[in-house]
Amino acid sequence: MLAQQRRQAILERVRASGGARVADLVRELGVSDMTIRRDLEVLAERGLVAKVHGGATVAGPGSTEEPGFAAKSARQQPEKEAIARRAARLVRPGTAVALSAGTTTWTLAHFLTDVPDLTVITNSIGIAEVFHRSPRADRTVVLTGGVRTPSDALVGPVAVAAVRGLHVDTLFLGVHGMSVRAGFTTPNLLEAETDRELVASAHRLVVPADHTKWGTVGISTIAGLAEAHVVVSDSGLPEEAREELAARVGELIITDPHQRNETANR
Incomplete structure (x- = not known):
């Protein structure tokens, strides 16, 4: 087997299993320990795997990597539904809300279709379509261009x-990641600019974000943690993250996707 073929086989093994041990690769491919380690070094230098003690794992996402909507919508579905259900309770009839693009905010839109006398601002075609499929005479939906x-x-x-000069009661901000150092982030520079304009338009900022967003950092900051009035997350959020968020945001709400209850920290 040529080196390139062997490295491709290693990469496929890592991607299929999420990781691979050097000892297992040595046995499966019939080459020396040193050869496998050299192959992993080459793959790591190309950014295809991440070297760890005794083997390799799938390379983590970069700060500019932006998964597509379909790929993201398949992740953490129970958590997103629980978060969206709870976040919807923050919306009162007769108010103006903004929903930035994202799979959690898209899920939230489904829980808002029955709220009367609502004005919705969004920069997501998918979210606008959710409301279009459930029309109400007392609802106004404004879709930005771009x-x-x-x-x-x-x-x-x-x-x-389109957003500049608008004023909404609440913005539900979809984010790629959140951390103490970087705040709420996105991997897209232009999206960050648009989202910052949405933040500026809102009287209240609500961030619905599942536990996997903690510690993930996109290339551009949308807002600092302290700018959020409410963060709605799920029970998978680590205790350390809960403490950090509770100390910085106005209110942290934790939902349980299995029991439909939540706790709040102010």
Whole structure:
């Protein structure tokens, strides 16, 4: 087996299983320990795997990696539904809300279709479509223009211009990641600019984000943690993250996707 073929086999093994041990690769491929370690070094230098003690794992996402909407919508579905259900309770009839693009905010939109006398601002075609499929005479939906990103956001100067000057009661902000150092982030620079304009338009900022977003950092910061009035997450959020968020945001609400209850920290 040629070196390139062997490295491709190693990469497929790591991607299929999420990781591989050097000892197992030595046995499966019939080569020396040193050869496997050299192959892993080459794959790691190319950013295809992440070397760990005794083997390798799938390479972590970079700060500019932006998964598509379909890929993200399949992740953490029970958590997103529990978060969206709880976040919907923060919306009162007769108010104006903004929903930025994202799979959690898209899930939230389904829970808002029965709220009367609602004005919705969004930069997501998918979210606008949710409301279009459940029409109400007392609802107004404003869809910004802009350039479409892989995550289904309309961004850029046209989107920014559409949002600027608007005032909404609550913004539900979809985020790629959140951390103490970087705050709420996105891997798309133009999306960050549009989202920052949405934040500026809102009287209240609510961030619905499942536990996997903690510690993930995109290339551009949308807002600091302290700017969020409410963060709605799920019971998978680590205790350390809960303490950090509770100390910085106005209110942290934790939902349980299995029991339909939540706790709040102010």
